[in-house]
Amino acid sequence: TIIRRMDYRPPDWLVPDVTLDFDLDPALTRVRATLSVTRNGDHDLPLRLDGEGIVPLSVCVDGRPLAQDEWHLEAGALIIALPDTAHSVETLVELSPEGNSKLMGLYASGGLLCTQCEAEGFRRITFFPDRPDILSRYSVRMEADKARFPILLANGDPIEQGDLPEGRHWARWNDPFLKPCYLFALVAGDLACNADRFVTMSGREVQLGIWVREADLARTDHAMHALKNSMAWDERVYGREYDLDVFNIVAVADFNFGAMENKGLNIFNSRYILADPETATDIDYDGVEGVVAHEYFHNWSGNRVTCRDWFQLSLKEGFTVFRDQNFSADMGSHAVKRIEDVRILRAGQFQEDSGPLAHPVRPESYMEISNFYTATIYNKGAELIRMMALMLGAERFRAGTDLYFDRHDGQAATCEDFVLAMEEGGGIDLTQFRRWYEQAGTPHVRALISHDPISQSATLTLEQTMPPTPGQTHKQPMAIPLRTALFDPATGQHRGDELLMLTEGKQSFTFTGFPVTPIPSINRGFSAPVIVETNRSQDDLAFLSAHDDDPFARYEAMQQLMVNVLVGRIAGHATDDATVIDAVRNTITDPLLDPAFIAETIRLPSEAYLGDQMRLVDPDAIHAARDALQQQIGAGLEPLWRDIHARTKANAFSLSPAAKGARKLRNAALHYLVASGAQDGPAIAFVQFSEADNMTERQAALGTLANGASPEREAALDIFYNRYAADALTLDKWFQTQAFALHPDTVDLVAQLSTHKDFTLANPNRVRSLFGAFAGNQWAFHHKSGKGYRLLADCIIALDRLNPQTAAKLVPPLGRWKRFEEKRAALMRAELQRILAQPGLSKDVTEQAGKSLE
Ligand code: ARG
Numbered sequence: 001t002i003i004r005r006m007d008y009r010p011p012d013w014l015v016p017d018v019t020l021d022f023d024l025d026p027a028l029t030r031v032r033a034t035l036s037v038t039r040n041g042d043h044d045l046p047l048r049l050d051g052e053g054i055v056p057l058s059v060c061v062d063g064r065p066l067a068q069d070e071w072h073l074e075a076g077a078l079i080i081a082l083p084d085t086a087h088s089v090e091t092l093v094e095l096s097p098e099g100n101s102k103l104m105g106l107y108a109s110g111g112l113l114c115t116q117c118e119a120e121g122f123r124r125i126t127f128f129p130d131r132p133d134i135l136s137r138y139s140v141r142m143e144a145d146k147a148r149f150p151i152l153l154a155n156g157d158p159i160e161q162g163d164l165p166e167g168r169h170w171a172r173w174n175d176p177f178l179k180p181c182y183l184f185a186l187v188a189g190d191l192a193c194n195a196d197r198f199v200t201m202s203g204r205e206v207q208l209g210i211w212v213r214e215a216d217l218a219r220t221d222h223a224m225h226a227l228k229n230s231m232a233w234d235e236r237v238y239g240r241e242y243d244l245d246v247f248n249i250v251a252v253a254d255f256n257f258g259a260m261e262n263k264g265l266n267i268f269n270s271r272y273i274l275a276d277p278e279t280a281t282d283i284d285y286d287g288v289e290g291v292v293a294h295e296y297f298h299n300w301s302g303n304r305v306t307c308r309d310w311f312q313l314s315l316k317e318g319f320t321v322f323r324d325q326n327f328s329a330d331m332g333s334h335a336v337k338r339i340e341d342v343r344i345l346r347a348g349q350f351q352e353d354s355g356p357l358a359h360p361v362r363p364e365s366y367m368e369i370s371n372f373y374t375a376t377i378y379n380k381g382a383e384l385i386r387m388m389a390l391m392l393g394a395e396r397f398r399a400g401t402d403l404y405f406d407r408h409d410g411q412a413a414t415c416e417d418f419v420l421a422m423e424e425g426g427g428i429d430l431t432q433f434r435r436w437y438e439q440a441g442t443p444h445v446r447a448l449i450s451h452d453p454i455s456q457s458a459t460l461t462l463e464q465t466m467p468p469t470p471g472q473t474h475k476q477p478m479a480i481p482l483r484t485a486l487f488d489p490a491t492g493q494h495r496g497d498e499l500l501m502l503t504e505g506k507q508s509f510t511f512t513g514f515p516v517t518p519i520p521s522i523n524r525g526f527s528a529p530v531i532v533e534t535n536r537s538q539d540d541l542a543f544l545s546a547h548d549d550d551p552f553a554r555y556e557a558m559q560q561l562m563v564n565v566l567v568g569r570i571a572g573h574a575t576d577d578a579t580v581i582d583a584v585r586n587t588i589t590d591p592l593l594d595p596a597f598i599a600e601t602i603r604l605p606s607e608a609y610l611g612d613q614m615r616l617v618d619p620d621a622i623h624a625a626r627d628a629l630q631q632q633i634g635a636g637l638e639p640l641w642r643d644i645h646a647r648t649k650a651n652a653f654s655l656s657p658a659a660k661g662a663r664k665l666r667n668a669a670l671h672y673l674v675a676s677g678a679q680d681g682p683a684i685a686f687v688q689f690s691e692a693d694n695m696t697e698r699q700a701a702l703g704t705l706a707n708g709a710s711p712e713r714e715a716a717l718d719i720f721y722n723r724y725a726a727d728a729l730t731l732d733k734w735f736q737t738q739a740f741a742l743h744p745d746t747v748d749l750v751a752q753l754s755t756h757k758d759f760t761l762a763n764p765n766r767v768r769s770l771f772g773a774f775a776g777n778q779w780a781f782h783h784k785s786g787k788g789y790r791l792l793a794d795c796i797i798a799l800d801r802l803n804p805q806t807a808a809k810l811v812p813p814l815g816r817w818k819r820f821e822e823k824r825a826a827l828m829r830a831e832l833q834r835i836l837a838q839p840g841l842s843k844d845v846t847e848q849a850g851k852s853l854e
């Protein structure tokens with residue numbers, strides 16, 4: 001069945017108060033729920049409480065046990081006819097947390113019991129109207145064996161606890177804030193706490209706790225630091241302070257995604273909490289900081305103001321991603337953060353937007369909401385907020401967010417409410433801008449510069465087109481804010497950065513006072529999530545890659561320079577490689593540039609990104625062309641790579657931006673040095689691998705070695721395995737590195753690894769490190785035999801029986817068949833059909849595979 005946005009109706013019944021009583025046990029947990037329910041409006045509809053995989057052992061209304069014929073189940077939901085406007089409804093159910101392989105609802109992970117309710121997991125715990133516009137006050141009592149589960153946590157504040165006979169104990173937690181049930185959480189287990197405190201701007205003291213297994217306690221400091229920084233940042237930048245007396249975070253090993261913002265009790269995938277130099281890369285450290293911030297920021301953008309229905313998901317996710325991106329930029333480098341975020345957007349969201357699963361930021365319909373936790377909702381959603389912030393300017397944007405938070409505090413709101421607050425608070429008309437929420441697909445902007453020597457004027461002609469997407473054949477022009485500067489090639493200067501608003505299909509902007517044709521720098525800072533096509537020459541791009549004062553535009557010019565050469569080669573044209581090598585040389589020898597920025601800029605566009613630039617993707621030709629250019633850049637600048645690699649070696653580990661930048665550049669230099677084909681390349685990589693005092697350098701060396709065939713490759717993989725076999729998060733890297741390797745045998749290696757004793761479908765991190773990475777390895781996955789497709793489909797089919805949500809996330813790579821030649825396309829479709837033909841296939845995978853075939 002398909003759920004449509006237009007069918008939204010306010011709830012028939014409200015649930016102002018919820019009392020939950022958990023008798024916890026991994027094999028058999030009993031949940032008694034008492035709901036106060038009130039009729040909403042004038043109707044005589046029965047009460048409908050969603051349920052999934054549970055049956056009521058008893059149902060009482062106002063204290064009276066109901067007979068079997070006074071309630072019934074309908075598609076899992078409990079239906080009760082109630083005579084009056086207010087009642088108390090009590091249900092009792094039994095669950096088996098350790099039998100819950102979907103990791104939704106109440107489940108067991110590494111000896112803990114924990115919950116995940118967003119989006120629709122609460123109905124797997126108890127009967128409840130499981131929709132985000134039902135806001136309730138919760139009181140939770142838990143009891144459990146005290147030795148196995150000494151720590152009992154839930155949302156809100158701890159109220160009371162005590163011991164019980166037979167080695168059991170109990171605790172009660174009350175959450176004074178109204179919340180939707182998707183924010184409910186509890187955790188029980190043997191946990192150690194990194195405890196700290198934070199004093200809010202109004203002087204309230206908050207107890208902070210990060211709860212992990214005792215052995216992991218030493219790896220929680222970075223997360224705690226990030227949490228305190230996030231709390232201070234949200235006060236300073238948005239004027240929002242924390243509202244409860246305690247804030248707890250728990251790390252669990254088995255988790256379907258990154259983390260969850262449950263009120264006062266965030267639950268995290270341990271990979272976004274645990275970090276130390278021995279096991280975490282700088283990217284991991286940044287991931288911890290960003291996700292801790294993200295979940296914390298949800299306390300306002302998500303919890304205090306939540307979503308009316310799941311079509312509004314981007315209201316909280318897009319806005320919160322925007323907030324965490326800006327926080328991370330403030331903690332480190334704005335330039336580098338923007339480059340990283342755009343790379344993520346292009347790799348994930350642009351692909352989604354150009355394929356069969358394209359959907360608007362505010363979707364119109366879905367089968368399974370879990371499938372809509374997408375790059376479009378999150379990352380494109382964040383770009384929409386960013387564009388509004390840009391158009392408004394910092395002060396008016398803040399006025400808009402103040403209005404939004406104040407007006408909707410304690411409410412379940414819509415994307416439209418957010419836009420209205422921006423319009424009223426910021427004083428701007430966003431009528432046309434709203435199309436960004438409605439129309440799927442990535443706009444293409446064609447930008448042509450022309451010059452008239454007589455009037456000494458330059459004209460920039462901008463034309464926008466939007467490709468059709470499923471269900472949307474005709475599109476209206478979008479409002480596209482393009483930060484632009486025109487460079488005078490003679491002086492190397494421009495006259496200022498202007499915000500051009502492209503609102504029509506085609507528009508021209510004329511600038512006077514240009515004796516020669518200027519070089520346009522367009523979409524600076526990536527001001528709009530669009531694809532820009534220009535008539536700039538390779539020389540123009542080389543000029544911008546050396547002179548543009550907007551770091552993103554400078555990076556972009558270099559990338560475009562490389563893309564042009566590579567796409568030209570793949571098409572069989574003679575290309576001017578010297579321009580690229582010169583531009584790389586200029587960049588790596590520029591003493592004024594930040595090493596982290598240099599490392600980002602000189603990196604070749606990924607094989608997948610190159611594929612996106614072509615109508616039909618030829619994975620082998622792309623790989624060959626990119627590999628050859630990499631070898632040329634490596635060999636052409638070999639002494640420089642050696643020099644950089646030697647001088648970026650640090651004496652002692654530090655997380656300072658300078659130290660992180662040095663590691664990033666050192667790894668890039670190593671990569672080019674090995675790619676150059678230099679005899680001693682693998683040996684140098686092996687020395688870095690062996691001597692590094694941090695995972696950033698060790699994993700990069702391993703990754704570089706994994707691409708080629710050398711004795712060092714096998715030795716390093718063995719050493720890495722033996723050193724980290726006992727540490728799941730680090731062993732994930734061993735799987736991931738091999739699945740990502742640009743090595744001719746990767747498909748077969750991944751097949752072997754899928755039968756390795758340490759591989760398991762039960763742990764989503766492990767599945768993603770092997771199969772998620774493999775599906776993102778274009779050259780390997782699209783092996784012309786089709787064996788890569790078969791391997792992934794086998795995994796999806798097996799995993800769907802255990803964990804449909806994580807299985808469904810692996811389907812989209814198979815859905816890109818239209819972009820491949822007929823033989824590969826047919827093989828991909830055949831695998832999608834084979835998946836769809838499985839008996840008992842989940843709704844999650846059915847929706848993804850079905851749409852992928854259309
Ligand atoms: N709200 C969580 C976050 O911080 C993610 C929840 C994902 N849920 C899901 N069903 N995929 O982004």
Ligand code: ZN
Pocket residue numbers: 294298316317320
């Ligand atoms: Zn989120």
